[in-house]
Amino acid sequence: MFDFLFGKKKARTLTIEGVDSPISLDGKETILKAALREGIRFPNDCRVGGCGTCKCRLVEGKVDELTESAYVLSAEDLEKGYVLACQSVPKTSVKIVVDRLETGAASHPVIQAKGTIAHRRPLTHDIAEIVVSLDRPFTYTAGQYARLSIPSLGEADRSYSFARACPAGGTSEVSFFVREVPGGMLSPFLAKGACEGASVVLEGPFGEFRLHTSARPILAIAGGSGLAPIRALLEDAASTKCDRPVVFLFGARTQADLYEVEAIEAIRRSWNGPFVFVPVLSHEPADSA
Numbered sequence: 001m002f003d004f005l006f007g008k009k010k011a012r013t014l015t016i017e018g019v020d021s022p023i024s025l026d027g028k029e030t031i032l033k034a035a036l037r038e039g040i041r042f043p044n045d046c047r048v049g050g051c052g053t054c055k056c057r058l059v060e061g062k063v064d065e066l067t068e069s070a071y072v073l074s075a076e077d078l079e080k081g082y083v084l085a086c087q088s089v090p091k092t093s094v095k096i097v098v099d100r101l102e103t104g105a106a107s108h109p110v111i112q113a114k115g116t117i118a119h120r121r122p123l124t125h126d127i128a129e130i131v132v133s134l135d136r137p138f139t140y141t142a143g144q145y146a147r148l149s150i151p152s153l154g155e156a157d158r159s160y161s162f163a164r165a166c167p168a169g170g171t172s173e174v175s176f177f178v179r180e181v182p183g184g185m186l187s188p189f190l191a192k193g194a195c196e197g198a199s200v201v202l203e204g205p206f207g208e209f210r211l212h213t214s215a216r217p218i219l220a221i222a223g224g225s226g227l228a229p230i231r232a233l234l235e236d237a238a239s240t241k242c243d244r245p246v247v248f249l250f251g252a253r254t255q256a257d258l259y260e261v262e263a264i265e266a267i268r269r270s271w272n273g274p275f276v277f278v279p280v281l282s283h284e285p286a287d288s289a
């Protein structure tokens with residue numbers, strides 16, 4: 001009863017339906033930050049209140065909202081008590097329900113690792129593979145992505161899909177395909193700058209994209225740096241002797257924009273069933289070889 005007089009604040013907790021233990025809340029962290037800190041695979045994307053991916057239903061407690069959520073959430077959502085987890089700072093202990101809590105894929109804890117860019121390999125005129133050496137093992141499911149930032153360039157982070165399958169037990173070396181976006185914060189440095197040796201911070205893994213268990217044929221379609229998750233996913237499936245029929249369409253403007261073709265051919269040869277690989281070119285001269 002003297003807490004009020006002595007300024008002692010009551011500990012606040014975050015309870016997520018379907019998650020065993022409540023999470024204690026620190027300072028002014030958002031619901032999303034608290035959940036990710038505990039390794040919960042909470043759906044999220046932009047983290048600035050713009051995409052709605054992190055929406056959740058507040059069933060108990062009160063929150064302060066950092067931005068106006070009515071631009072993103074529908075009137076019906078607001079009526080039902082939905083809030084944006086990335087923009088909601090609990091004022092009291094809260095209980096939420098997350099419609100799309102990521103529980104289907106192998107659950108890997110979200111961690112933050114430090115590392116350096118060990119190597120860059122140019123792939124086309126605007127795409128390069130960067131290989132990052134990490135200070136600790138990192139585990140992910142093929143198809144997932146990580147957020148990468150370069151402290152010397154500021155706090156901005158960008159999301160990149162892992163380009164290779166994750167070895168059993170994790171890996172301390174991860175790679176990404178990065179396409180240069182002119183004027184971009186990170187990609188020009190990663191794709192063409194003197195990035196080797198630069199310190200990086202990696203957070204993840206995130207995302208639900210993965211190969212679902214099934215016997216049905218696989219139609220894979222990729223273009224540009226979007227090859228990364230498909231390459232990782234097929235490489236991973238090939239290593240488990242997957243025999244599902246595959247048709248893989250890889251789109252590019254010209255032959256010069258195709259890359260990793262040999263690696264895809266190697267996956268195709270090791271595949272345990274039918275595998276058709278079709279490069280699709282939109283701007284190749286009609287009379288080219």
Ligand code: FES
Pocket residue numbers: 043044045046047048049050051052053054055072084085086087
């Ligand atoms: Fe995009 Fe929260 S992650 S609105």
